[in-house]
Amino acid sequence: xxxxxCTGVSPGELRRHLTRACLSAAxxxxxxxxxxxxxxxxxHPGQRPPKAMRFSQLLIHTLRDDPADAEVPSHRLLARGGYxxxxxxxxxxxxxxxxxxxxxxxxxxxxxxxxxSAQEVMLPILQPKELWTSSGRWDRYVTDGxxxxxxxxxxxxxxxxxxxxxxxxxxxxxxxxxxxxxxINLYQIQDxxxxxxxxxxxxxxxxxFIMMDAYxxxxxxxxLDVSYxxxxxxxxxIFDRCGVKYTVVDADAGAIxxxxxxxxxxxxxxxxxxxxxxxACKYAANVEKADARLVAVPNQGEAKPLEKHATxxxxxxxxxxxxxxxxxxxxxxxxxYHAVWADREAVVAVMMRGDLExxxxxxxxxLDALAVKLADETQIRAATGAEVGFAGPVGLPESVTLLAxxxxxxxxxxxxxxxxxxxxxxxxxxxxxxxxxxxxxxRLARAGQGCPRCDGELQEVRGIEVGHIFKLGTKYSSAxxxxxxxxxxxxxPFVMGCYGIGVSRxxxxxxxxxxxxxxxxxxRSLAPFEVIxxxxxxxxxxxxxxxxxxxAEFAARGVDVALDDRKMSPGAKFKDLELLGFPLTLVVGRRxxxxxxxxxxxxxxxxxxxxxxxxxxxxxxxxxxx
RNA sequence: CGGGGCGUAGCUUAGCCUGGUAAAGCGCUUGGUUUGGGACCAAGAGAGCGGAGGUUCGAAUCCUCUCGCCCCGACCA
Numbered sequence: 001x002x003x004x005x006c007t008g009v010s011p012g013e014l015r016r017h018l019t020r021a022c023l024s025a026a027x028x029x030x031x032x033x034x035x036x037x038x039x040x041x042x043x044h045p046g047q048r049p050p051k052a053m054r055f056s057q058l059l060i061h062t063l064r065d066d067p068a069d070a071e072v073p074s075h076r077l078l079a080r081g082g083y084x085x086x087x088x089x090x091x092x093x094x095x096x097x098x099x100x101x102x103x104x105x106x107x108x109x110x111x112x113x114x115x116x117s118a119q120e121v122m123l124p125i126l127q128p129k130e131l132w133t134s135s136g137r138w139d140r141y142v143t144d145g146x147x148x149x150x151x152x153x154x155x156x157x158x159x160x161x162x163x164x165x166x167x168x169x170x171x172x173x174x175x176x177x178x179x180x181x182x183x184i185n186l187y188q189i190q191d192x193x194x195x196x197x198x199x200x201x202x203x204x205x206x207x208x209f210i211m212m213d214a215y216x217x218x219x220x221x222x223x224l225d226v227s228y229x230x231x232x233x234x235x236x237x238i239f240d241r242c243g244v245k246y247t248v249v250d251a252d253a254g255a256i257x258x259x260x261x262x263x264x265x266x267x268x269x270x271x272x273x274x275x276x277x278x279x280a281c282k283y284a285a286n287v288e289k290a291d292a293r294l295v296a297v298p299n300q301g302e303a304k305p306l307e308k309h310a311t312x313x314x315x316x317x318x319x320x321x322x323x324x325x326x327x328x329x330x331x332x333x334x335x336x337y338h339a340v341w342a343d344r345e346a347v348v349a350v351m352m353r354g355d356l357e358x359x360x361x362x363x364x365x366x367l368d369a370l371a372v373k374l375a376d377e378t379q380i381r382a383a384t385g386a387e388v389g390f391a392g393p394v395g396l397p398e399s400v401t402l403l404a405x406x407x408x409x410x411x412x413x414x415x416x417x418x419x420x421x422x423x424x425x426x427x428x429x430x431x432x433x434x435x436x437x438x439x440x441x442x443r444l445a446r447a448g449q450g451c452p453r454c455d456g457e458l459q460e461v462r463g464i465e466v467g468h469i470f471k472l473g474t475k476y477s478s479a480x481x482x483x484x485x486x487x488x489x490x491x492x493p494f495v496m497g498c499y500g501i502g503v504s505r506x507x508x509x510x511x512x513x514x515x516x517x518x519x520x521x522x523x524r525s526l527a528p529f530e531v532i533x534x535x536x537x538x539x540x541x542x543x544x545x546x547x548x549x550x551x552a553e554f555a556a557r558g559v560d561v562a563l564d565d566r567k568m569s570p571g572a573k574f575k576d577l578e579l580l581g582f583p584l585t586l587v588v589g590r591r592x593x594x595x596x597x598x599x600x601x602x603x604x605x606x607x608x609x610x611x612x613x614x615x616x617x618x619x620x621x622x623x624x625x626x
Numbered sequence: 627c628g629g630g631g632c633g634u635a636g637c638u639u640a641g642c643c644u645g646g647u648a649a650a651g652c653g654c655u656u657g658g659u660u661u662g663g664g665a666c667c668a669a670g671a672g673a674g675c676g677g678a679g680g681u682u683c684g685a686a687u688c689c690u691c692u693c694g695c696c697c698c699g700a701c702c703a
Contacts, residue, residue, distance in 0.1 A: 064652055064664070065638040069696055089695065197627090200696085315703055335702055350702090357702055374701060389703045417703075444702090537661050571663035578663095589662055598662090 053529065053562040059096050062576050072270040074511035075202030077520050081579050090199025090207035094504075097580065100528040101507050102210065105242070106189055108525065109212050109501060112237045116230040118185040118214055123167045125190060129157035131166040134480045139342045140370045148193045148207075160193035165476050165498060168215045172494065173482035179219040182484065182494075183227055187214035189503055201270065203508035204464065210504040216497040219486060221473070224495045228260075228471055231499045235264055235467050242506065243523035244513055247461075249275050250285035251468065252361050260471035264501075265463030266509040275463045276445055280456030288361040291441065292458060293450030294406065297329040297353075300413035306394070306433050307426040308418055315389025317354045320424065324415060328354030332404070332414040332428070334391040336375035336383055339367050347375050347383045349396055351404035351416070351430070351437055358405075359444040366403060366440040384419040392416035393434035394425055404430065404437035464509040465502070472496040520581030521602050524626040530560040531619055532577060532585045538567040542593040546612055550586060550597070553616050559623075578602065583626050584619055 061082040069086075070076035078084045083098035094102060110120065129149075132138035141147040141162065148160040161167065168186060176184060192211045199207050216227035232248075239246045244266050251263040263286055265275055276292075277284035285291070314323045317333055331354030339348050348367065352358050364372045377388055383400050384391045393402055393416060408414070413427040430437050445452075447460035477483065477493035486492040502509075507526060514521045524530055531554055535547035547563060554561035562582075564573065570589070577585055587598040587607075595612045599619060603626070610618045 061636090061653090063637055068632085068638070071697080086695095198697095317703080333703065352702075360702095374703090376701090380703085387703095388701090391703065539661080569661060569663085569665055571661090571665075573664090574662080575664045587662080 055532075055562060055564040055566050058562070060576075060580075061095075062579055070202065072201045072204070072512065073515050074204065074270075074508040077511055077515055077579070077581075078202055078508065081520060081581070084202060090196060090205065092203065092206060097528040098507075101522070101526050102504060104526050104528075105506055106212075106503060108238055108241050109189065109503065112234040112241070113185075113187055113212075113214060115237075116185070116234045118187045118234075121168075121171075121186050121188050123161075123164050123171070123188050123190065125161050125193070127159055127161050127167055129159065131170060132159065135166050135169070135476050136342070136479055137166070144371065146194050146196070148195050162192055162194045163211075163500070164188065164190075164192075164213050165215065165472070165496075166480070168213075169476045169480050169482045169494070169496070172215075172217050173477075173480070176217065176484055176494075178485050179487050179492075183216060183218045183223050185214060185216040185227060185231075187212060187499075201272075201508075203504050204270075204272070206504065209502065212501040212503050214499040216499070217494040218496075219484070219492070220495055224471055224473070224497050228469060228497050231469050231497065232262070235469065235499070235501070238501070239264055239266075239467070241525050242510055243525060244510055246466070247275065247277065247284055247463065249277070249463070250289050252286060252289040252365070262469055263463075263465050264467030264469075266466050266506075266513060267461055268464050268509060268512040269462055270512055271462035271464040273463050273465055275461050276447060276458045277461065278451035278454065278456040278458055281451060281454040283451050283453045283456075285445075287445060287460075288359065290445035290458070291452040292443065292445035293452050294443075295450065297411075299411060300330060303412050303429045303432060304427040306428060309424055309426060310422060311390075311424040312422045314424065320354070320415060324424075324426070326415055330354070330411075330413070330415055332393075332408055332411075332416045332430075334393060334417055336380050336391055336400075337363065337372045338375045338379055339364075339369040339372045341367075341369050346399070346401065347379050348372075348401040348403060349383070349391065349393065350442060351393060351402070351408055352442065353405060353407040353411075354415075356405065356407055357444040357446070358442055362440070362442050362444075363403070366438075366442060367401075384417075386417070386419050387421040390417040390419060390421050390423060392418055392425060392428065393430050393437065394428060395419050396434060398435070402430075402435050402437040403442065404439050405442040406439050407443065408437075409439045464505070464512065466506045466509050467499075467501045469499045470497060472498050515581070518575075519579035522581045522583060524583050524623065527560075527581065527583050529562040529582055530584060530623055532562050532564050532582045534564040534573060534577060534585050534587050536570045536573065536587060536589040538565055540592070543588045546592045546595075546597070547588040550588065550612065550615055554619070557616065557620070559616075559620065584622060586615055586619060 063080045063082065066076050067079040070079050082095050084092040084094060086092055129138055142149065147162050150158050152158055189210065189212045191208055193208050196205055196207055199205050214231065218224045218227055246264055246266045249263050249265055251261045265273065274287040275284060276287055276290040311323055314320055317328050317331060320331055321328055332351045333354055335350045335352065335358055337348050337350060339346055350358055350363060360372055380388050380391065383397065396402060396419060412429050416425055416428045418425045445458060447458050449458050451458055474493040474495055477496055483491040483493050510523065510526060511520050514523060533547050533551045535543050537543050547565065551561060551563040564577065581602060583602050585600045587600060589598065596609055597612050597615050598607050598609050599622065600607045601622065
C-alpha cells in the first residue's frame with residue numbers, strides 16, 4: 001500500500017477498500033486511558049512535570065553479540081547498545097536513547113549559535129536543479145556522483161540536498177535588500193543526503209545524516225572576518241561542552257569552494273582524515289592541505305647537453321636510483337593525470353621531484369578542475385607515445401599541459417623519462433628541452449618533514465571531521481546574482497561564510513573517544529540520562545519503593561534521571577547499563593531495606609555505599625565533577 | 627570503479643567441499659525456581675536458507691544470473 005492511498009481519502013472510502021490491518025494502522029484505536037492522567041499527578045500547577053523515564057517502558061534493545069558488520073568501536077557499541085539500527089548501507093534508525101543524545105547535542109549547538117546571534121531556519125531538503133545550475137555546482141556534484149538526484153512527475157530534475165548554500169543564498173537574496181539588514185547568520189539542523197562512494201563506520205559516513213549548516217551574510221570582507229571569528233568561537237564552545245579532545249586544522253575548501261577554512265577534528269585512531277601538526281608552533285592542517293618545509297637540494301649547475309640513455313625495464317624512481325646511481329632529488333618524475341572540468345577533459349603532466357609525492361587535492365585546485373585522476377595506460381600511451389614508466393617533459397605534445405612542483409623551480413640537469421619506451425634522459429632542463437612548466441605547490445606533506453612555519457617537525461594523527469568553517473566570499477552570491485544595496489548605492493554581492501557541524505557524526509566521534517571494553521562511557525553533557533536509579537531486584541518491595549522514592553526525588557530536583565525498573569537479573573542489568581554508558585548509576589540493591597544504596601561511576605568503575613537519605617545529594621555532587 | 631568476502635530464526639553462527647528435505651547459542655513466550663556481575667529447569671513459538679532461473683528423482687548445498695551487505699584497493703610511473 002502506498003502512503004498516498006491513505007491520505008486525501010475519506011474514512012468511508014477507505015473502509016470499503018482496505019483490509020482490516022490497514023484500517024487499524026490508519027486509525028488506531030486509542031488505548032484505554034489511565035484513570036488519572038499522568039500529567040495530573042505533577043503536583044505543582046504551572047510547573048512542567050519533571051523529566052522522567054522508566055526503562056520498563058522505554059524501547060531498549062541491547063545485543064549480546066557484536067553485530068557482524070560493525071568494525072570501529074563507535075559503530076560496534078552504538079549498534080550493540082541498540083542506539084542505532086541499520087536500514088540499509090549508510091542509513092540508520094535512531095533509537096529513543098540515541099535521539100536523546102542527539103537532541104542534547106543539538107541543544108548545545110543551538111545554545112552556542114544563538115549566543116552568537118545566529119538564527120535558526122528550516123530549509124527544503126528536496127531542491128530543484130535550477131538552484132544548483134545557478135551556482136554551477138550541478139555538474140560537479142553529478143560528475144562526482146555524490147548527489148542523490150531524481151525527477152518529479154513532470155520529469156523535472158531535483159536533488160536531495162547534500163548541503164544548502166544554494167537554497168539559503170536564494171532565500172537571503174529574496175529577503176535581504178539592504179546593507180542595513182546585515183550582518184545576518186542563519187542556521188538549520190536537518191538531514192542531508194550524499195551518495196557516498198563508500199558509506200561506512202555506522203554514523204561516521206552515512207548517506208543520510210543530520211547536519212547543522214550555518215551561513216553568514218556580510219556586506220564586506222571585514223564583516224565576514226568577524227562572523228567567521230564568532231563561529232570559530234561558537235564551535236570551540238560547542239566541542240568544549242562535549243568534553244572531547246579536538247584540534248582545529250587548516251583545510252582544503254573542497255567542493256564547497258572559497259578561500260580560508262578550518263576543520264574541527266576529533267582525535268581518534270579510526271579517523272578518516274590524516275592531520276599533520278607541529279608541536280613547536282601549533283601549526284596543524286589536514287594532509288590534503290598541509291604544507292611542509294621544502295628541503296632545498298643543491299642545484300646541478302650550468303645546463304649540460306641533453307643525454308638519452310637506454311633504460312630497459314627501468315620504470316620507477318627506485319629502479320632509476322640503482323640504474324644511474326643518482327639520488328631521487330635530481331630526478332623529476334612525470335605523472336600523467338586525467339583532469340575533468342565542467343566543459344572539457346584533458347590529460348595533464350605533472351613533474352615532481354623524485355623524492356616527493358603529489359597532492360592530488362592541490363593539483364586539482366591548481367588546475368581549477370572538478371576532478372583529477374591518474375591517467376590510465378591507454379591515456380598515457382596516447383599522450384606520451386610510450387609505456388607507463390617513461391614519461392617526461394621532453395617532446396610532450398603541446399596539447400598536454402605541463403605543471404611542475406615548486407621543488408623543481410630553478411633546478412637544472414634533471415633525470416626524467418624520454419616519452420619513449422625503454423629510455424630516460426639526463427640533463428633535462430625544462431624550458432630549454434621542453435615547454436616551460438607552470439610551477440605550483442603540488443607536494444604532499446608527510447610526517448617527519450619540516451614544519452612550514454617554524455623549525456619543528458610535522459607529526460601525524462588521525463582525526464574525525466566534526467565541524468568545518470569556511471570563508472566563502474562572494475563565490476555563490478556572485479554566481480547566483482545574490483546582491484543587496486550597499487552603502488554606496490550600488491548593488492553588491494553578499495560576502496558569505498558557511499559553517500557545518502556533523503550532528504549525527506559527533507556523538508559517534510565522542511564514542512570513539514569515550515568507551516572501554518565494557519561499552520560506552522558518555523560524557524555527562526551528551527549522555528541519554530545523567531543518572532540511572534537501578535532497582536536490582538524488581539520483585540522486592542523494599543528495593544522498588546526506595547528506588548521509586550529516589551527517582552522521584554531526583555526528578556523533582558530537575559536531574560536528568562531514569563529509573564531502571566526492568567525485571568532482569570542483577571548481572572545482566574549491570575552489563576547492560578555499562579554497555580549503554582550512563583555516567584552515574586545509583587544501585588538500589590540488597591541493603592535497600594537497611595537504607596543503603598550504592599553509587600557507581602561509569603568512568604572509572606568506582607563504587608561507594610551511601611545512606612539513602614544522602615544519596616541524591618551525593619550524586620549531584622559527583623555529577624558536578626563530571 | 628577494481629579486487630576479495632559474506633547473505634541460513636530478532637542477533638551471532640554451524641551445515642555447503644562429499645545434494646537426501648534445516649541446527650545451535652543468545653533473545654522471545656508460558657510455568658516454576660532464582661536474584662550483587664549477562665541465573666536454572668521444563669514446555670513452546672519462530673527460518674525453508676537474499677531473489678530468479680537451471681541441473682537433479684531430490685538443492686541451503688552444484689551451475690548461471692541478479693540484488694543486498696561488509697572489507698580492501700583505486701596505480702606517484
